[in-house]
Amino acid sequence: VVAVLAGGTGGAKLARGMLDVVGPERLTVIANTGDDVELYGVHVSPDPDLVSYWLADRIDERGWGLREDTWKVMEALEAAGGRAWFRLGDADLAMCLLRTEALRAGARPTEAQAAVTRALGVGASVLPMADEPVRTHVRSGGRLLPFQEFMILGGGSSGGAPVEGVELQGVEAARPTPEVLAALERAEAIVIGPSNPIASIGPILAVPGMREAIAASPAPVVAVSPFVGGHAVKGPTDAFVAQAGLPLGAEGVVRAYAGAIDGLVADRLMDTPAARRRVARITLDFAASLRPS
Amino acid sequence: VVAVLAGGTGGAKLARGMLDVVGPERLTVIANTGDDVELYGVHVSPDPDLVSYWLADRIDERGWGLREDTWKVMEALEAAGGRAWFRLGDADLAMCLLRTEALRAGARPTEAQAAVTRALGVGASVLPMADEPVRTHVRSGGRLLPFQEFMILGGGSSGGAPVEGVELQGVEAARPTPEVLAALERAEAIVIGPSNPIASIGPILAVPGMREAIAASPAPVVAVSPFVGGHAVKGPTDAFVAQAGLPLGAEGVVRAYAGAIDGLVADRLMDTPAARRRVARITLDFAASLRPS
Numbered sequence: 014v015v016a017v018l019a020g021g022t023g024g025a026k027l028a029r030g031m032l033d034v035v036g037p038e039r040l041t042v043i044a045n046t047g048d049d050v051e052l053y054g055v056h057v058s059p060d061p062d063l064v065s066y067w068l069a070d071r072i073d074e075r076g077w078g079l080r081e082d083t084w085k086v087m088e089a090l091e092a093a094g095g096r097a098w099f100r101l102g103d104a105d106l107a108m109c110l111l112r113t114e115a116l117r118a119g120a121r122p123t124e125a126q127a128a129v130t131r132a133l134g135v136g137a138s139v140l141p142m143a144d145e146p147v148r149t150h151v152r153s154g155g156r157l158l159p160f161q162e163f164m165i166l167g168g169g170s171s172g173g174a175p176v177e178g179v180e181l182q183g184v185e186a187a188r189p190t191p192e193v194l195a196a197l198e199r200a201e202a203i204v205i206g207p208s209n210p211i212a213s214i215g216p217i218l219a220v221p222g223m224r225e226a227i228a229a230s231p232a233p234v235v236a237v238s239p240f241v242g243g244h245a246v247k248g249p250t251d252a253f254v255a256q257a258g259l260p261l262g263a264e265g266v267v268r269a270y271a272g273a274i275d276g277l278v279a280d281r282l283m284d285t286p287a288a289r290r291r292v293a294r295i296t297l298d299f300a301a302s303l304r305p306s
Numbered sequence: 307v308v309a310v311l312a313g314g315t316g317g318a319k320l321a322r323g324m325l326d327v328v329g330p331e332r333l334t335v336i337a338n339t340g341d342d343v344e345l346y347g348v349h350v351s352p353d354p355d356l357v358s359y360w361l362a363d364r365i366d367e368r369g370w371g372l373r374e375d376t377w378k379v380m381e382a383l384e385a386a387g388g389r390a391w392f393r394l395g396d397a398d399l400a401m402c403l404l405r406t407e408a409l410r411a412g413a414r415p416t417e418a419q420a421a422v423t424r425a426l427g428v429g430a431s432v433l434p435m436a437d438e439p440v441r442t443h444v445r446s447g448g449r450l451l452p453f454q455e456f457m458i459l460g461g462g463s464s465g466g467a468p469v470e471g472v473e474l475q476g477v478e479a480a481r482p483t484p485e486v487l488a489a490l491e492r493a494e495a496i497v498i499g500p501s502n503p504i505a506s507i508g509p510i511l512a513v514p515g516m517r518e519a520i521a522a523s524p525a526p527v528v529a530v531s532p533f534v535g536g537h538a539v540k541g542p543t544d545a546f547v548a549q550a551g552l553p554l555g556a557e558g559v560v561r562a563y564a565g566a567i568d569g570l571v572a573d574r575l576m577d578t579p580a581a582r583r584r585v586a587r588i589t590l591d592f593a594a595s596l597r598p599s
Contacts (some may be wrong), residue, residue, distance in 0.1 A: 054406030113347030
């Protein structure tokens with residue numbers, strides 16, 4: 014098994030490349046759930062879904078949500094005066110309803126996400142990092158905002174809002190799930206995807222027991238840097254890394270993951286399937302070279 | 307205030323006629339919540355919403371749901387292999403999301419329904435009969451089914467499935483809300499709409515304290531019969547009334563509401579706005595004639 018730790022787009026793209034290289038049976042993605050949010054009573058899980066949509070080849074070109082989706086429910090909510098600051102397409106919402114139904118029926122988040130990936134026809138495993146709720150909050154402009162609110166309302170995706178700190182509410186009570194522990198234990202390689210080291214990968218590594226389980230695994234651990242030419246390809250990663258007192262670029266990544274990784278794959282663009290496969294292959298080859306012989 | 311007790315279509319049509327006759331400020335509808343159901347984690351409230359859609363002039367001609375609605379979410383759920391036995395249009399779902407959001411934020415069902423009716427621009431009050439959950443179950447073919455499942459899966463709307471009994475789960479713990487009690491107390495007339503006396507009005511009257519509050523009100527209580535020519539206009543009312551051992555027609559209605567009503571308005575069709583207004587006016591005039599002078 015190749016275990017890929019992933020937040021949003023960067024990690025999801027790498028996972029998609031890895032799917033081509035190792036096949037669905039050998040791919041397990043451990044996804045950040047710190048961005049999860051309940052909207053209109055519906056459980057939305059942005060990073061696990063983003064990964065699932067990428068793996069299903071159904072990601073929309075806008076970078077999130079499902080391709081060829083429609084917006085009827087959001088239009089009706091807005092017409093009714095509802096706040097639709099977090100916009101979900103109709104089919105995207107349908108996936109969230111499947112998840113919510115499973116959760117209300119007593120399923121663990123791991124099982125609920127499996128219902129979503131199954132519905133999308135994804136053969137690989139997409140595992141929430143923990144079944145307990147962890148809610149990443151961002152301190153910005155003196156306010157403490159849930160991650161998605163910071164990203165959407167605070168202009169986070171354009172990097173406009175200042176980042177003063179990150180809080181991971183609930184993380185002390187979270188634990189890696191049995192599925193996550195099994196994947197890490199059986200892994201031939203553990204790959205940290207090129208997602209935001211502080212706000213996306215940070216919550217995964219902050220789950221008590223996660224770093225220990227990674228360290229205990231015989232698999233080599235390789236991170237793929239999210240920086241290309243000294244800046245993150247997408248999103249507010251620069252602001253988070255800078256706020257954490259780390260330099261932008263490979264050095265910052267190595268320091269963010271200090272003690273957790275054996276090696277770093279330098280910055281690459283992954284904007285085509287071939288490029289995604291290439292990065293996946295390079296990463297795996299690099300991991301293999303690090304394996305104790 | 308005119309207080310109208312309503313289940314589905316019959317009561318909703320009468321309420322719509324009453325809206326024209328007395329205006330929104332003077333109309334309060336007390337709606338059956340025994341058909342409520344949670345679907346995909348979303349709280350669906352068929353009767354209060356049906357009444358609200360009628361009052362908003364947005365009822366679809368199929369007899370439920372919103373006019374000109376679309377079905378994108380249901381299509382996506384079905385494409386994903388989800389069970390969509392209960393079909394909700396996208397805008398209909400949006401109303402349910404508004405309700406669910408309010409409930410998850412701690413609102414009472416009464417307040418959550420008010421958010422929906424406000425969103426629809428309805429000025430009249432649509433009150434759930436109780437804030438506590440009551441779930442009407444139908445015994446049919448040896449099975450005990452939630453009302454909506456009986457209606458949709460069991461062919462209930464075509465009257466095809468046998469009715470062996472009705473159970474109102476949770477009704478012992480339910481109480482009329484403060485809003486319902488206030489409306490009954492201030493009412494100049496209490497009107498029982500032409501909905502199913504057993505399965506729709508029955509749950510309202512079965513809420514402990516409801517019959518007492520109606521009896522304590524100085525207002526005359528008039529029922530409008532759901533029977534036209536000895537049969538219910540729509541739905542499985544005949545089967546429920548027969549199963550309860552009551553004759554179809556006015557006599558059955560009088561016996562179903564024994565002790566609760568002062569008079570009965572006979573069977574009328576309400577298939578045009580003018581007809582709905584006429585029944586509303588007749589009912590009010592009749593109620594006025596019953597008022598102690």
